[in-house]
Amino acid sequence: MEGTIYSLIPAVLMLVLVLLTRKVLLSLGTGIIVGALMLHNFNVLASIQEVGEVFLTIFYSVEDGWSIGSLYLLSFLLLLGITTAFMTASGGSKAFGDWAIRKVKTRRGAQLVPSFLGILIFIDDYFNSLSVGQVARPVTDRYKVSRAKLAYFIDSTSAPITVITPISSWGAYIIGTIGAIFVANGITEYQPLEAFVKMIPLNFYAFAAMLLVFFVAIFNINIGPMRKHETRAVDTGKLVDEEKGNVAGELKNNISAHEKGKIMHLLIPIGTLVIGTIVAMIVTGYMGSSEDATILTVFANTNVNLSLFVGGLLAVIIATLLYVFQSEPKTNFGTVYLEGIRSMLPAIYILILAWMIGSIISSLDTGGYLAEVVEKAAINVNYLPLILFLVAGFMALATGTSWGTFGIMLPIAAQIAVVSDVNLVLPAMAAVLAGSVFGDHCSPISDTTILSSTGAGANHIDHVLTQLPYAFISAFATGIGYWVFGLTGNVIIALPVTLVIIAIIASLLIMIMKNKND
Structure with missing residues (x-):
């Protein structure tokens, strides 16, 4: 069944169950x-043995030994939970929230905080997802912004900004992949970095998603299930659906905030996390590069998971020391550590199962089947970017990995474009990224x-x-943009059309919401 249409069954079944039951662990x-x-x-x-081996491989494999990257990321999540617990126990989160509510005067302003932070923190999507949530959560909580909406702000800025930024873990990976593709296909018209930069305006989805985030934040556009979460948050102050049990990143009431907590009890641990992680990324990237290392090779070779672990460990140490020097702490250290760890267990359970089903789907060669369909399809070459956008979207949806989709679809997109029309190489690859x-x-x-839902506590x-x-x-909007690009071949027309479509839809939603309120 590998590499056939039947390989889609586990992914489709999982997605259907998620929508019907809303129980992610059961569905996975x-x-x-x-x-x-x-x-x-x-x-x-044999199937039971397969499941056991896939689970064990997350931590250890006979061929490669310990899966250090996975262990670093799981450890970082625990460290982040502990840091958050200490920031709460020290009163830092409360003090920061009190300060923010004086500086951020409106609920709109509270929603713009994670929106802008999501754009500014472009080094890595993992780092973005978790750090933005830690900083913005006290602000959005005070203005009764639902955690689901905070998670949306985080998620819809993290990947879009990193995928169009050369100086990021994503950008470096993509540039390296492009270089190998150019060599394999004999493409000499562009250098990899030059090609990446030229592909930025062709990534219509990234700009559409980020623009929509700001419309949603400024005009409080709540549609679909989001309306229910926002209404509950505003009317009752309940930021999550308490009937669904514990959520990742959320602490129980076992921790009491210190009455004399200060803003520094939050900002110093967060600053340590940010600076420690970035420095570690630069150091590990430099160590992994050759002697003539550049900023791009540094980010191409950085060890993100190790860097996150280092930053998280330093943040825990600093947060603990700050708590030690407070007089008469209300919560003992053991409780703080245990509650911090406990708060991250739901995220770890989901992440492990997500890795497992990702491995199973990879073994079934679901991505390979979808790629083969594209290669064999007889399509109008002018609409190649539109087709590749849709196929890459479904592939990433089914497999749960952007980077895996990049690895499979970017070479195929380039091969098809080289054979059909070499001028479409960059638009085709940009559509895959989108x-x-x-x-x-x-x-x-x-x-x-x-990790976005974890960072938001949703x-x-x-x-x-x-x-x-x-x-x-x-x-x-992106699909319309690529359709226009197919008609005109002009990004100067197609990208503005994409953004105008977003503006028009947002305006219509604002009008509908206003009429309902009236």
């Missing part, structure tokens, strides 16, 4: 079991989506479902 587990059975022709014992981010925004098994499935309408609006 079902997809894993069905995928394992398909891999082994429904041999139960589609990959779109699919990533819709996928419940995407790392970035999981229920994961609530985040996925509330973000879907906004992602589809951006995708619709």
